[in-house]
Amino acid sequence: xxxxxxxxxxxxxxxxxxxxxxxxxxxxxxxxxxxxxxxxxxxxxxxxxxxxxxxxxxxxxxxxxxxxxxxxxxxxxxxxxxxxxxxxxxxxxxxxxxxxxxxxxxxxxxxxxxx
Amino acid sequence: xxxxxxxxxxxxxxxxxxxxxxxxxxxxxxxxxxxxxxxxxxxxxxxxxxxxxxxxxxxxxxxxxxxxxxxxxxxxxxxxxxxxxxxxxxxxxxxxxxxxxxxxxxxxx
Numbered sequence: 661x662x663x664x665x666x667x668x669x670x671x672x673x674x675x676x677x678x679x680x681x682x683x684x685x686x687x688x689x690x691x692x693x694x695x696x697x698x699x700x701x702x703x704x705x706x707x708x709x710x711x712x713x714x715x716x717x718x719x720x721x722x723x724x725x726x727x728x729x730x731x732x733x734x735x736x737x738x739x740x741x742x743x744x745x746x747x748x749x750x751x752x753x754x755x756x757x758x759x760x761x762x763x764x765x766x767x768x769x770x771x772x773x774x775x
Numbered sequence: 776x777x778x779x780x781x782x783x784x785x786x787x788x789x790x791x792x793x794x795x796x797x798x799x800x801x802x803x804x805x806x807x808x809x810x811x812x813x814x815x816x817x818x819x820x821x822x823x824x825x826x827x828x829x830x831x832x833x834x835x836x837x838x839x840x841x842x843x844x845x846x847x848x849x850x851x852x853x854x855x856x857x858x859x860x861x862x863x864x865x866x867x868x869x870x871x872x873x874x875x876x877x878x879x880x881x882x883x884x
Contacts, residue, residue, distance in 0.1 A: 693871055702876035703818070703862065716871060751817060763808070764872060766817035 662686070664767035666752050672773045678740040681770045684733055685754030693764060694727055694737050695751040703751070709735065742774045779875035781863050786881045791853050795878045797846045797863030804865035807839050807846040808872060812860045821848070821861075850880075858882045 665684040673679055685692045693708040707717040709729045717727070724743070729735040739746055749771050753764040779799045787793040797807065806825035810818040824830055824839035824846065836849040848861055860877040867873065 691871075703874045705871050705873075708871045763820050763823060765820070768817050 664752055664754055664765055666750075666767035666770050668770060669768060670771045670773075672775065673742055674775050675743055676741045677774075678738065679742045679746075679772060679774075681737040681750050681752075681772070683735045683737070683752030683767060685735070685752070686765055687733070689754035689756050689765075690732070691755045691757060691762070692729060692735050693753040693755075694735070695753065697749045697751060697769075698747075706737070739772075742772075744774045747772055747774050779863055779865055779873060781861075781875040781878045783876070784879045784881070786883065787853055789853055789855060789882060789884050792849065792851050793853060793880065795848045795850070795861050795863075795880065797848075797875060799844045799846075799863075799865050803867055804841075804873075806866040807837070808864040808866060809837050809846075809848045810862040810864065810874075812862060812877065814859070818862055823866075825866075853882050855882050855884065 664686055667682045671679060691710050694706040695703050696706055697703045704719055706719045707727045708715055712729045712732060725739055727737045749769045751766050751769045753766045755762040755764045781797050806823055808823050809821040811821050812818040821835060822830055822837040824837050827840055829836055829838045834851045839846045850857055858881050860879045862877045863875040864872040
């Protein structure tokens with residue numbers, strides 16, 4: 661079975677540009693999570709969806725960040741406009757358990773660099 | 776909110792045994808996960824403890840004491856490939872996992 665798929669794997673952009681990160685969860689999983697990882701702050705939850713509905717977006721840093729899950733097999737995380745402090749690795753993860761508390765399986769991540 | 780504390784770094788030698796501790800507030804979690812993350816890669820699931828006691832899985836074992844808010848990951852017969860970050864994560868009902876900042880383990884020959 662395919663794992664969680666993320667694209668792109670690497671993204672380099674200039675400050676002020678829009679960035680869209682994409683995620684395809686494992687088929688049959690009904691919870692999806694977006695995380696950001698930096699050396700300073702570790703792995704931070706940004707938002708999670710259960711059955712395509714956003715449940716907790718308290719980790720989204722500010723209005724520049726938005727996330728959507730239009731169907732069970734696709735989610736996007738958008739940053740507009742991007743800033744250098746957004747540089748990080750962004751992971752998507754999915755789990756079969758409703759409520760978000762089951763074993764999470766992570767995608768390979770998108771390494772974002774904002775110049 | 777919940778705090779999860781782990782040592783930042785640990786070092787050990789090949790063949791040795793190392794114990795990575797994780798502490799958290801006792802009022803929160805239903806269970807405790809451990810994930811392994813090699814540099815430049817995604818976290819991968821190692822173990823999950825929902826009951827008190829020791830769970831053994833080959834060279835790796837994980838222990839949980841819910842009353843003490845304490846867990847550890849025990850790695851035996853260390854190998855160079857065990858050099859990685861080890862993340863402890865708490866499981867609260869109805870919410871997403873809460874991760875600690877991870878312990879970076881360096882194994883030398």
